[in-house]
Amino acid sequence: MRKKPSYRQSVAGRFQYTDGGRSKYYTLKNVGDCVIRAIAIATERDYKEVVEDTWDFSRKYGCPINWKDVYIPYLESLGWEKVSSPKFKGRKAKAKDLPKKGRYMMRVKHHLSALVNGVIHDTWDTSHKMVYCYYCKKEE
Secondary structure, eight states: OOOOOOTTSOSSSOEEEOOTTGGGTOOOOSOSOHHHHHHHHHHTOOHHHHHHHHHHHHHHHTSOTTSHHHHHHHHHHTTEEEEEOOOBTTBOOOGGGSOSSSEEEEEETTEEEEEETTEEEESSOOTTSOOOEEEEEOOO
16 A cells, blocks of 8 residues: 655655744744745745844835735845746646756745755645746846
């Protein structure tokens, strides 16, 4: 009989469970911090540093920290840019279609996940979700 995969393990093996450093500072779980986690993981910054920085942008723009109106200008200030997902005939782009080398953040429905060298780093597996766009560090 086949063993059911753990929720922390993707069937394809392209998922790594991580909270982005949240547990170092907070004990809460399921707090809606996907933007902070993804940014902390992809940019290799400390979770608390990202929280403080995004709060500054949140106050500046008058929006919650997980809104695009806040995290897009923040990412741009760090030298990141938005890239459209690849287009395919007859299907939508998924995480497996994004570049395999490098650090990225991918936007799926109501969520932001980090993608590091083709592996999703998050608290849940988003490999089955359609990727609307992704963010990457601008070429120097």
